[in-house]
Amino acid sequence: MHKIDHLLDLWEKRFEGLVADGKRSPTSLDTYRRSLKNHVRPALGELRIGEASTPHIDTVLSMIKDRAGAPTAKTCRAIISGAMKLAVRYGAITVNPVREVDTIEAPPKNPPRALTGEEVTLLRQSLSADERAVEADLPDLTTFMLGTGVRIGEALAVLWHQVDLEAGTVQVTHTIARLKGEGLIRKSTKSKAGERLLHLPNWAIAMLRTRHATGILLEAPVFADTIGGYRDPSNTRRALRTALSPVGNTARRVLGLSLRTLRRETDLTRKQVAETLNWPRTRIELIETGRTKVDHQTVATLVATYGIRLDNHHPLLAQVHDATQPAESDKLTWVRSHALRKTTATALDQAGHTARQIADQLGQAKVSITQDIYLGRRIANPAAAQALEQAFDQPDIL
CATH class of the missing domain: 1.10.150.130 (Tyrosine recombinase, N-terminal domain)
Known part of the structure; x- marks a missing residue:
């Protein structure tokens, strides 16, 4: 009872x-x-x-x-x-009533997707050219994650004394997490498989040497915040998402500034405009900061709330035309921090490493998770046809 x-x-x-x-x-x-x-x-x-x-x-x-x-x-x-x-x-009931509850099924996840070599180059170039991304230390962080396959929380938890530049190795033993009422903590990895010693590629060692040369404390994080403490993984993911939004298109930024000016001239807040159009408030912000794709109809609907007819506003119409053109940075809008991990796993897979070796690199106890979630296979096996041809010499075709 x-x-x-x-x-x-x-x-x-x-x-x-x-x-x-x-x-x-x-x-x-x-x-x-x-x-x-x-x-x-x-x-x-x-x-x-x-x-x-x-x-x-x-x-x-x-x-x-x-x-x-x-x-x-x-x-x-x-x-x-x-x-x-x-x-x-405790004897309060005799049977667990949840046992016969219907299975909860989610829509199938998108297949694992890894960056191509060209996309990795574009990613590093885009981050290095973005002042806000550089301020957030994203170019070096993404380089480290691509070179190790670690989770973003694990990368932020690595201390300098765990890096051996002479041997070219790094010890991964902890991760950073935020707990309610406690703030950021450095805790042990999810499982024993998460504790591992990883060898670094030369380009990752070169990046760490450059950072090391600026002067460090052995107990300090390799990727610290502005005051030398631990960085919040959620904030870092948000910074990466922002950096990879289609901000690389200058025309979108110019249009966004124009739209912001028009809104302010009518003394409207983003909240008021969002309520009028029944749009999420964040959509107005993304448009005004040039971090989302726009089309003619979207802009026309927006400026109508400012008492402006887009087709009669020729300077703004020209900006809309320029802003709707494809941008090179659009190719990276799908990338999230976990895509870096999948890219590392897929590169190792294509190099002939076993699923067990890749799982050990990623710090996963179950090989099945590595195979199902992290290996973004894109190339068919060309040797399969030859093997089948040798196995079945001119079988009868019915």
């Missing part, structure tokens, strides 16, 4: 104990707490444990999936299932 809220308290306390013992990650606890607060407790907290039937939980999870997405629904299912296992263990 106890409420499920009480059971969830017990489950959360038990998980906290596992975190304290080093058997679970504190970031996992943070994720579960968010799901508990936002989804599980509001939906089930006031129910009695005995009232938590399979149909009821199935309905709740379906609603969470529709509202928050399949990944969140899977997290909530794991929480509820763990709590109900605890109830079975």
Whole structure:
């Protein structure tokens, strides 16, 4: 007859104990707490444990999936299932009602995609030419990630004493994470497989030597923030996304500045314009900063709120024409930090390394994850036809 809220308290306390013992990650606890607060407790907290039937939980999870997405629904299912296992263990119920709940299926993920050699060159050139990217230390960070295949949190956790420039190696033992109420912490990697010694390519060693020559402290991060402390992985990902947005097109920046000036002349805020057009506020910001593609209709709709007819405003019309032309930087808009990791894995795969060797490089315990998620194969096996020809010498064709 106890409420499920009480059971969830017990489950959360038990998980906290596992975190304290080093058997679970504190970031996992943070994720579960968010799901508990936002989804599980509001939906089930006031129910009695005995009232938590399979149909009821199935309905709740379906609603969470529709509202928050399949990944969140899977997290909530794991929480509820763990709590109900605890109830079975304590004798409150005899069967875990989550066991027969329908499987939560997400849309198929996009196949792994790695950068080509030309795209890697374009990436490094684009970042080096972007002042904001250079200020955010992105050129060197992406070079290090491409040369090691490490996660972005792992790259930010590397200290100088873990780098051996003479041997050309780096020790990866920790990652950076942000915990609610604690801020940034440097914690051990997700699993023992994450602790590894990696050999660096010469171009990555050269980059580290240049950074090392500027003067460093052995206990300082290799990629530190402006005051020498740890960098936030989320902020770094955001900086990378911003740098890889189509800002390389000067015409888009010019158009964005013109649109911002027109908005300010009408004394409208971005929020007011977004509410008028029923657009996300961030869309106005992206347009005015030149970090998104635009077309004639989008600009015409926007300036109409300023009392301007685009077709009658010839200077602005010319800017729109220039801004809609393709830009070289558009080729990189799909790139995220994990694409660098996939690029490293795919390069090793094409060089003939085994899946186990690549998994060890990436710090993954399961080879299947490496094969399914990180190897972006693009080249068919030309030797397959020859092998089949030798195996089946002129078989009968029916």
